[in-house]
Amino acid sequence: MEYKVVVVGVNHAGTSAIRTLLSQNKDHKVVAFDRNDNISFLGCGIALSVSGVVHNVNDLFYSDCDELERLGAEVYMSTEVVRIDTDKKEVIARDLKTGEERAVSYDKLIYSAGSWPVDFKVENRDLQNIYVCKLFQHASELIAKAGEPEIKSVAIIGAGYIGIELAEAYHQRGKKVTLVDLQERVVPAYFDKEFTDRLEKDIRLADVNLVLGARLTGYVGGSDGKVKQIVTDHGKFDADLVVQCVGFKPNTALLPKADKLENGALKVDATMQTSIPDVYAIGDAAAIYHAATGTYRHVALATNAVKGGVVAASQINGLKQVRLESITGTNAICVFGNKLASTGLSETAAVAAGLNVASSFYADNDRPEFMNDTEQVGVKLIYEKETLRLVGAQIGSYGETSHTECIFYLSLAIQKRMSLLELAMTDVYFLPHFNKPFNFIISAVLQALGLTYMKNG
Ligand SMILES: Cc1cc2nc3c(=O)[nH]c(=O)nc-3n(C[C@H](O)[C@H](O)[C@H](O)COP(=O)(O)OP(=O)(O)OC[C@H]3O[C@@H](n4cnc5c(N)ncnc54)[C@H](O)[C@@H]3O)c2cc1C
Known part of the structure; x- marks a missing residue:
C-alpha cells in the first residue's frame, strides 16, 4: 500500500524513518521538512572535535538531502513547519529564506522535530560567547573558540554527559575549566555515588574546577560585550567562554492536542503512534514506555531516535511485528x-x-x-x-x-x-x-x- 507521508524534522529520527520507508517501498510519496540547513549531524562528536580527536567536523555527517532525494523523498531544508492541522491532515510549512508558505496534506505524519537545549533566563544572558551545544552550527563555533588564545577560561554549566565531555575537551586544549552543576553529584541521572565519587576525584585531579550544588544566577560581561565571569550562589568564576548543557526540551508545541508528558514529550505506543490517528512521533520528541518504571519516559538518545524511525516506517509499511516495546535508557560515557x-x-x-x-x-x-x-x-x-x-x-x-x-x-x-x-x-x-x-x-x-x-x- 502506498501512502503520502509527511516527515517533520529530518535529523537522526527523520533520516532513519525516510531511509526505512523508501528502502522497503519506493512507491510512497514522502515529503520532508527541516528548518535547519543540514541533516544527520552527530552531536556526539562535538567534544571530540573540540579536543582534536576528530580532525574534520564535516566527517560527523552520515547522510544528506541528496541521499534522501535519491531514495525518492522530496526534502525541503531551511523550511519550518509552522502548523499542523491533524483534523484536515495537513501541514503548513514556511520557507525560511523566502517566507513563502505551502500546505501539504498527508495520509501518515511522522513527527521527528526532536528537542532543543534548555536555556537560562539569567542576568546578562545576551552577552557574547555564551552557547548551547547541539547543532553543527554550535559545533563550528565551539571548535573555533578552542583555538582562540584570548579564550583562556571556559565555564561549562551542567555536569551531565555532554557537559563533562566538553569540560575534558577544553581542559585538553589548555583552557582553565570550571564545571558547575546544581546537583551535588556529576551525571546524577545515570550513576550513583559508587561511580560518581571516583569520577569527581579524577575531574578534580585533572585540575578542572568542579563546583557542585551551585546555581547559576547570571553572567558578568566586559566593555566588549563578551562574557568574563559566571555568577553562582557559590561565587563568581572566570569564563571567556560559556557552554550551557542543562538538558533538552522536546519540540512538540505543533501538536497541542496529543497526549504528552509534563515536559512536552509525546506519548507513543510500541508502534510509535501518538494519541492522534495517523500521527507517529519518534526520537527526542517522543516519550516511550520505560521497562524499569513501567511508565512513559523521555530519554533523549540517538539510539532511541534511530530505532523509532525504523519502527514507525515499518509499521506504515505493514510490518506490524516490528515494534519498540520498551526502552531502558542505556548510555555510556568515557571521560577522565x-x-x-x-x-x-x-x-x-x-x-x-x-x-x-x-x-x-x-x-x-x-x-x-x-x-x-x-x-x-x-x-x-x-x-x-x-x-x-x-x-x-x-x-x-x-x-x-x-x-x-x-x-x-x-x-x-x-x-x-x-x-x-x-x-x-x-x-x-x-x-x-x-x-x-x-x-x-x-x-x-x-x-x-x-x-x-x-x-x-
Ligand atoms: C552534544 C550531544 C552529544 C550527544 N551524544 C549522544 C551519544 O553519544 N549517544 C546518543 O545516543 N545520543 C547522543 N546525543 C543525543 C542525540 O543527538 C539525540 O537524541 C538525537 O539528536 C535525537 O534525534 P532526533 O532526530 O529525534 O532530534 P533532533 O536531533 O533534535 O532533530 C530534530 C530535527 O527537527 C528539526 N525541526 C524541529 N522543529 C521543526 C519544525 N517546526 N519544522 C521543521 N523542522 C523542525 C530540527 O531542525 C532538527 O533537524 C547527543 C546530543 C548532543 C547535543
Whole structure:
C-alpha cells in the first residue's frame, strides 16, 4: 500500500524513518521538512572535535538531502513547519529564506522535530560567547573558540554527559575549566555515588574546577560585550567562554492536542503512534514506555531516535511485528579515565520513581591475579526487593579494556523483566585473558542473593 507521508524534522529520527520507508517501498510519496540547513549531524562528536580527536567536523555527517532525494523523498531544508492541522491532515510549512508558505496534506505524519537545549533566563544572558551545544552550527563555533588564545577560561554549566565531555575537551586544549552543576553529584541521572565519587576525584585531579550544588544566577560581561565571569550562589568564576548543557526540551508545541508528558514529550505506543490517528512521533520528541518504571519516559538518545524511525516506517509499511516495546535508557560515557555505562534506573532514580529497591555493588580486578596485568572494574545492580527484578545497572571500567559493553545484556534483562535468580545462571564464558571464573556481574548477582563463595578481595 502506498501512502503520502509527511516527515517533520529530518535529523537522526527523520533520516532513519525516510531511509526505512523508501528502502522497503519506493512507491510512497514522502515529503520532508527541516528548518535547519543540514541533516544527520552527530552531536556526539562535538567534544571530540573540540579536543582534536576528530580532525574534520564535516566527517560527523552520515547522510544528506541528496541521499534522501535519491531514495525518492522530496526534502525541503531551511523550511519550518509552522502548523499542523491533524483534523484536515495537513501541514503548513514556511520557507525560511523566502517566507513563502505551502500546505501539504498527508495520509501518515511522522513527527521527528526532536528537542532543543534548555536555556537560562539569567542576568546578562545576551552577552557574547555564551552557547548551547547541539547543532553543527554550535559545533563550528565551539571548535573555533578552542583555538582562540584570548579564550583562556571556559565555564561549562551542567555536569551531565555532554557537559563533562566538553569540560575534558577544553581542559585538553589548555583552557582553565570550571564545571558547575546544581546537583551535588556529576551525571546524577545515570550513576550513583559508587561511580560518581571516583569520577569527581579524577575531574578534580585533572585540575578542572568542579563546583557542585551551585546555581547559576547570571553572567558578568566586559566593555566588549563578551562574557568574563559566571555568577553562582557559590561565587563568581572566570569564563571567556560559556557552554550551557542543562538538558533538552522536546519540540512538540505543533501538536497541542496529543497526549504528552509534563515536559512536552509525546506519548507513543510500541508502534510509535501518538494519541492522534495517523500521527507517529519518534526520537527526542517522543516519550516511550520505560521497562524499569513501567511508565512513559523521555530519554533523549540517538539510539532511541534511530530505532523509532525504523519502527514507525515499518509499521506504515505493514510490518506490524516490528515494534519498540520498551526502552531502558542505556548510555555510556568515557571521560577522565572513567569508562562508564548504565542502563535502567540508578538507585537514586529508582527511589525517586517510588520503587522499593536494594542494590549490590561489586568491585574487583577484571582478570585472575595470576595474569600479568589486571584492571579494575565495578558493577552495581539495582533490583526490586520483593521480586528481585532487575531495574538498573551501572558498570565502571578503569583501564585500557572496556567492559562497558556487558551493559547490553543487563539492558535486555531489564526489558525482559528478568530477576536476579535468572541472571545468576546466565551462561557467561570464563577465559583468564578476559575475566574471572565468576565474572564481575555474576559475582554482583551472587552477592545480592547471599550466595557468595568466590571471595571478593
Ligand atoms: C552534544 C550531544 C552529544 C550527544 N551524544 C549522544 C551519544 O553519544 N549517544 C546518543 O545516543 N545520543 C547522543 N546525543 C543525543 C542525540 O543527538 C539525540 O537524541 C538525537 O539528536 C535525537 O534525534 P532526533 O532526530 O529525534 O532530534 P533532533 O536531533 O533534535 O532533530 C530534530 C530535527 O527537527 C528539526 N525541526 C524541529 N522543529 C521543526 C519544525 N517546526 N519544522 C521543521 N523542522 C523542525 C530540527 O531542525 C532538527 O533537524 C547527543 C546530543 C548532543 C547535543
